[in-house]
Amino acid sequence: MASLELVRSRDVSVERAEPLVRINRVTMAFGSFTAVKDASLEVAEGEFLAIVGPTGCGKSTLLNAVAGLLAPTAGTVTVGGEPVTGPNRRVGYLFQQDALLPWKTARENVELGLLFRKAEKAAMRDESLRWLVKVGLKGFEDRYPHQLSGGQKKRVQMAQALIYNPEVILMDEPFSALDIHTRHLMQNELLRLWTEHRRSVVLITHDLEEAIALADRVVVLSAGPASSLVASFEVPLARPRNPAEIKLDPLFIELYREIWSRLRVEVEKSYAQRS
Numbered sequence: 380m381a382s383l384e385l386v387r388s389r390d391v392s393v394e395r396a397e398p399l400v401r402i403n404r405v406t407m408a409f410g411s412f413t414a415v416k417d418a419s420l421e422v423a424e425g426e427f428l429a430i431v432g433p434t435g436c437g438k439s440t441l442l443n444a445v446a447g448l449l450a451p452t453a454g455t456v457t458v459g460g461e462p463v464t465g466p467n468r469r470v471g472y473l474f475q476q477d478a479l480l481p482w483k484t485a486r487e488n489v490e491l492g493l494l495f496r497k498a499e500k501a502a503m504r505d506e507s508l509r510w511l512v513k514v515g516l517k518g519f520e521d522r523y524p525h526q527l528s529g530g531q532k533k534r535v536q537m538a539q540a541l542i543y544n545p546e547v548i549l550m551d552e553p554f555s556a557l558d559i560h561t562r563h564l565m566q567n568e569l570l571r572l573w574t575e576h577r578r579s580v581v582l583i584t585h586d587l588e589e590a591i592a593l594a595d596r597v598v599v600l601s602a603g604p605a606s607s608l609v610a611s612f613e614v615p616l617a618r619p620r621n622p623a624e625i626k627l628d629p630l631f632i633e634l635y636r637e638i639w640s641r642l643r644v645e646v647e648k649s650y651a652q653r654s
C-alpha cells in the first residue's frame with residue numbers, strides 16, 4: 380500500500396509538465412457578481428481529477444469555461460496548448476442537468492455526438508450502437524429518454540460525450556441523482572472506460588467519498604463568491620479500485636479525514652454566509 384507520506388496538500392498553481400488543460404488565473408463574473416476569482420488549475424494528460432467545493436461556489440461555472448460555453452472575464456483556458464474560445468470537440472461534457480433530447484431515441488441521442496463529422500448514416504448508426512453496448516445499454520437503443528431509468532439516461536449521456544473521442548471529459552455531478560447501488564455501478568463503468576481510453580477527466584462532485592474513490596487528485600474550491608482553488612490532494616490508492624469497497628481501506632479513511640478537514644472550512648464558511 381502507498382505510504383501516507385505521499386499525501387500532502389500543496390499549492391495548486393504549481394506547474395506540471397505540459398498539462399492538457401490549463402486554467403490560468405481565471406475570473407468569472409456575472410455583472411457585478413464575481414463567482415470565481417483568479418483560479419488556476421492544470422490537468423495532466425490522462426489524469427482523473429475531481430473538484431469538490433460547497434454548493435454555489437462556482438464549480439459548474441469553472442467547468443463551463445473549460446468547455447468554452449462561458450468566456451472568462453479575465454485569464455485564459457487552454458486545452459492542448461490552444462486557447463478555448465468557444466465550444467469545441469476536444470472537450471466532452473456531461474451536464475449537471477439531464478441533457479438528452481426527449482424526442483430522440485437512445486441511439487439517435489448518441490449519434491448527436493457524431494453529427495459534426497458528417498459521417499455516413501450507416502457508419503454513425505454502427506458507431507452509436509457500439510457505444511450503447513459499451514455503456515451497457517444493448518437492447519435499449521430504440522427507447523426514448525422517458526422510457527429509461529435515471530442511470531440509463533446517464534449512460535446514454537456518457538456514450539454521447541465519449542463517442543467523438545474527446546481529449547478531456549468534463550463531468551458535472553453525473554451520478555448525484557442516482558441511488559447508491561446504481562451510483563456504484565456507474566462509477567465502476569466510468570473507471571472501466573477511463574482505464575480503456577485514458578482520457579483526462581475532470582469530475583465535479585459533492586461527494587468527497589466519490590472524489591477519492593475515483594480520482595488521481597482532488598482539488599478544493601473555496602466558498603464563493605470570488606472562489607478559487609485552495610488545495611490539492613494526491614490520491615495514491617492502488618488501481619483497479621472498487622468504489623463500493625475502497626471506503627474501508629485505511630488509506631482511504633486517512634485521505635478522507637485530511638481532505639474533509641480542508642473542505643469543511645469552506646462548507647462552514649458557505650453556511651455562515653447564508654444564515
Ligand SMILES: Nc1ncnc2c1ncn2[C@@H]1O[C@H](COP(=O)(O)OP(=O)(O)OP(=O)(O)O)[C@@H](O)[C@H]1O
Pocket residue numbers: 409412414432433434435436437438439440441475603
Ligand atoms: N448566469 C448566471 N448569472 C448570474 N449568476 C450566476 C450565473 N450562473 C451562476 N451564477 C452564480 O455563480 C455562483 C456559482 O454558480 P455555479 O453554478 O458555478 O455553482 P456550483 O458550485 O456549480 O453549485 P452547485 O454545487 O450547487 O451545482 C452562484 O452564486 C450562482 O448563483
Ligand SMILES: [Mg+2]
Pocket residue numbers: 438439440475551
Ligand atoms: Mg453546479
